[in-house]
Amino acid sequence: MKKLVEIKDVCKIYNPGENEVRALNHVSLTIGEGEFVAIIGQSGSGKSTLMNMLGCLDTPTSGKYFLHGQDVSHMTDDEQSDIRNREIGFIFQGFNLIPSLTALENVELPLIYRGVGKKERDRLASAALKSVGLAKRMTHKPNEMSGGQQQRVAIARAIAQAPPILLADEPTGNLDTASTKEIITIIKRLYHEGRTVIIITHDPGIASQAKRIITISDGMIKSDIINPEYKDEI
Amino acid sequence: MGKITEYLKSAIKQIIGNGYRTIMTMLGIVIGIAAVIAVVSLGNGMSAYVKNSLNDLAGNYGIISINTAKTAERFTRDDMEKIEEVLPNIKGVSPNLSAYGNVKGRKKTVSTSINGGSPALEYSYSNGIVKGSYFTQQQVDSGSRVCVMLLDDAKELFGTEDAIGFDVDITVWGKTSTYTIVGLRDHMNDMYQFLMAGQDYSAQIEVPYTALGADYDIGTENFEQLVLFDEQDTLAESVERAKDVVANAHNLRGSSALTAQSMADFSDQLDQILGYASKFLILVSVISLIVGGIGVMNIMLVSVTERTREIGIRKSIGASTGAIMTQFLAEAAILTFLGGIVGIILGILAAYVICSAIGFDVIITPTSVVGAAVFSVMIGLFFGIYPARKAATMKPIDALRL
Numbered sequence: 001m002k003k004l005v006e007i008k009d010v011c012k013i014y015n016p017g018e019n020e021v022r023a024l025n026h027v028s029l030t031i032g033e034g035e036f037v038a039i040i041g042q043s044g045s046g047k048s049t050l051m052n053m054l055g056c057l058d059t060p061t062s063g064k065y066f067l068h069g070q071d072v073s074h075m076t077d078d079e080q081s082d083i084r085n086r087e088i089g090f091i092f093q094g095f096n097l098i099p100s101l102t103a104l105e106n107v108e109l110p111l112i113y114r115g116v117g118k119k120e121r122d123r124l125a126s127a128a129l130k131s132v133g134l135a136k137r138m139t140h141k142p143n144e145m146s147g148g149q150q151q152r153v154a155i156a157r158a159i160a161q162a163p164p165i166l167l168a169d170e171p172t173g174n175l176d177t178a179s180t181k182e183i184i185t186i187i188k189r190l191y192h193e194g195r196t197v198i199i200i201t202h203d204p205g206i207a208s209q210a211k212r213i214i215t216i217s218d219g220m221i222k223s224d225i226i227n228p229e230y231k232d233e234i
Numbered sequence: 235m236g237k238i239t240e241y242l243k244s245a246i247k248q249i250i251g252n253g254y255r256t257i258m259t260m261l262g263i264v265i266g267i268a269a270v271i272a273v274v275s276l277g278n279g280m281s282a283y284v285k286n287s288l289n290d291l292a293g294n295y296g297i298i299s300i301n302t303a304k305t306a307e308r309f310t311r312d313d314m315e316k317i318e319e320v321l322p323n324i325k326g327v328s329p330n331l332s333a334y335g336n337v338k339g340r341k342k343t344v345s346t347s348i349n350g351g352s353p354a355l356e357y358s359y360s361n362g363i364v365k366g367s368y369f370t371q372q373q374v375d376s377g378s379r380v381c382v383m384l385l386d387d388a389k390e391l392f393g394t395e396d397a398i399g400f401d402v403d404i405t406v407w408g409k410t411s412t413y414t415i416v417g418l419r420d421h422m423n424d425m426y427q428f429l430m431a432g433q434d435y436s437a438q439i440e441v442p443y444t445a446l447g448a449d450y451d452i453g454t455e456n457f458e459q460l461v462l463f464d465e466q467d468t469l470a471e472s473v474e475r476a477k478d479v480v481a482n483a484h485n486l487r488g489s490s491a492l493t494a495q496s497m498a499d500f501s502d503q504l505d506q507i508l509g510y511a512s513k514f515l516i517l518v519s520v521i522s523l524i525v526g527g528i529g530v531m532n533i534m535l536v537s538v539t540e541r542t543r544e545i546g547i548r549k550s551i552g553a554s555t556g557a558i559m560t561q562f563l564a565e566a567a568i569l570t571f572l573g574g575i576v577g578i579i580l581g582i583l584a585a586y587v588i589c590s591a592i593g594f595d596v597i598i599t600p601t602s603v604v605g606a607a608v609f610s611v612m613i614g615l616f617f618g619i620y621p622a623r624k625a626a627t628m629k630p631i632d633a634l635r636l
């Protein structure tokens with residue numbers, strides 16, 4: 001298995017000085033291509049901090065981050081933007097859609113920044129929306145959709161430009177059971193299509209469906225196991 | 235290139251998609267520009283109005299005076315004839331005798347100022363004769379006791395404006411004479427009413443100088459002042475030439491005993507006063523521009539702060555700082571440009587409405603329009619881009635957290 005992401009001795013310290021919080025404390029971790037990883041841990045343990053680092057949304061205080069063997073931590077802001085655009089699909093707990101844009105326009109955004117032409121963009125974006133079951137909601141704005149539908153738009157946006165890595169930070173945290181099931185099914189399908197999926201969750205039912213489970217506690221990795229209950233099915 | 239078109243489209247989408255914010259942002263720019271255009275136009279209109287009314291009020295005349303301390307020479311009737319001979323195109327020359335007293339009509343007695351002159355005195359005010367006619371040279375030569383006053387004076391003295399042929403008793407220095415009204419002048423303009431407001435009523439009567447001199451013991455052969463009436467554009471020159479004529483006649487060439495003054499000198503003074511007024515107006519419009527600019531700045535700052543999250547989202551899915559800056563630059567440019575156009579149109583409309591309502595001429599100066607528009611657009615662009623730049627260079631996670 002090829003190494004996809006590799007972090008070495010990463011620390012993240014908020015408010016350095018008196019009130020400092022060590023959100024990540026000398027964490028090292030390697031994830032290979034095509035893995036399906038769940039990250040669990042108590043609230044405040046540093047899961048989101050780790051995920052933001054992996055998604056190039058934040059930079060570590062110390063330590064190194066390699067993506068495809070490339071050192072990301074020393075890249076310029078615009079190079080990191082490019083990495084986020086090409087390599088990473090991020091799914092947030094709060095959806096993070098742009099309220100004034102329709103579902104289709106939201107999904108098209110990463111393609112615009114990638115420089116994809118209008119026709120191709122339309123095709124890719126509507127295909128992505130269809131694949132999450134929103135063929136009939138393309139022209140709706142976020143406030144005209146349910147939470148589950150909004151999260152599906154966000155997933156469509158994350159996968160439209162077909163990035164190899166999908167990062168999901170509590171993607172079902174704001175959703176009811178039915179929507180949660182739908183979203184997890186979609187994420188598992190994306191994994192089966194060949195993407196590397198890393199998902200943060202509080203839900204043991206979701207974690208138990210991942211292939212590898214990493215537990216974080218107080219900014220450190222407490223355990224990192226292959227899930228014995230994993231079943232290779234959608 | 236294709237990307238830039240997309241960022242432009244994004245900008246337009248945001249402008250249309252956020253109608254309320256768009257309107258509020260544009261409002262700041264519109265009000266700033268419109269206010270400046272309207273204020274400057276109002277100021278110019280007022281300035282022009284004051285100037286015109288004062289010119290009207292005063293008529294167009296020049297005065298040639300003899301300094302009694304420097305020479306024993308005095309102006310004579312011959313001098314008037316000579317001047318009119320040499321300058322046949324002027325409206326006329328008149329001596330300038332005046333007296334103060336009371337005038338008694340059938341209804342009332344009021345105080346009055348009396349001017350004695352030749353028929354040319356008719357041009358001393360711009361409000362012409364509307365009833366009867368001015369006294370004639372013949373009446374001057376024969377010393378007829380006839381007079382001209384304002385319609386307002388007739389109304390005051392007789393309770394009617396139909397007062398031609400009525401007699402008034404004019405008392406000056408204890409001597410009373412009876413004069414017959416032969417002509418009535420139109421009402422004075424608003425500026426006169428304004429200047430006279432609050433003062434006791436005083437009638438303004440014009441009589442042949444011969445009659446005035448005979449009745450109240452004022453010399454009518456020698457004068458210290460002559461008044462010359464002419465069109466505004468030739469006045470200054472005519473006054474100078476008339477001065478030469480009398481200087482020759484009295485051997486006063488090059489002497490400082492003769493002085494001449496025309497309305498043109500008065501106009502210069504007026505220009506100076508109005509100059510201060512327009513400096514004040516420039517100050518007012520600069521202040522309104524700054525206030526408008528602060529408004530635009532606030533709205534831009536608030537709207538970009540509101541949108542920091544949007545910037546975070548865009549960055550998190552791969553927008554470069556340049557892409558975000560292009561979008562915000564385009565948004566600010568479109569908003570300020572549209573706001574500028576609407577502001578200019580509204581400002582000009584407001585100027586028309588306000589100035590016409592007050593009765594001023596509508597004067598719109600291109601400098602105020604261009605200046606206000608450029609200033610507001612610069613402010614709008616700067617404060618549209620500067621905070622966007624700050625947000626765009628943040629780490630995406632920090633922008634998302636806001």
Ligand SMILES: Nc1ncnc2c1ncn2[C@@H]1O[C@H](COP(=O)(O)OP(=O)(O)OP(=O)(O)O)[C@@H](O)[C@H]1O
Nearest residue numbers: 014015021023041042043044045046047048049050
């Ligand atoms: N911007 C910040 N400034 C200061 N401290 C922060 C900041 N973000 C996170 N922290 C702290 O870092 C620690 C880890 O936070 P993090 O969000 O990674 O936790 P988490 O595991 O995702 O928790 P949860 O399950 O509640 O989402 C916490 O103690 C938190 O208070």
Ligand SMILES: [Mg+2]
Nearest residue numbers: 047048049169
């Ligand atoms: Mg979290």
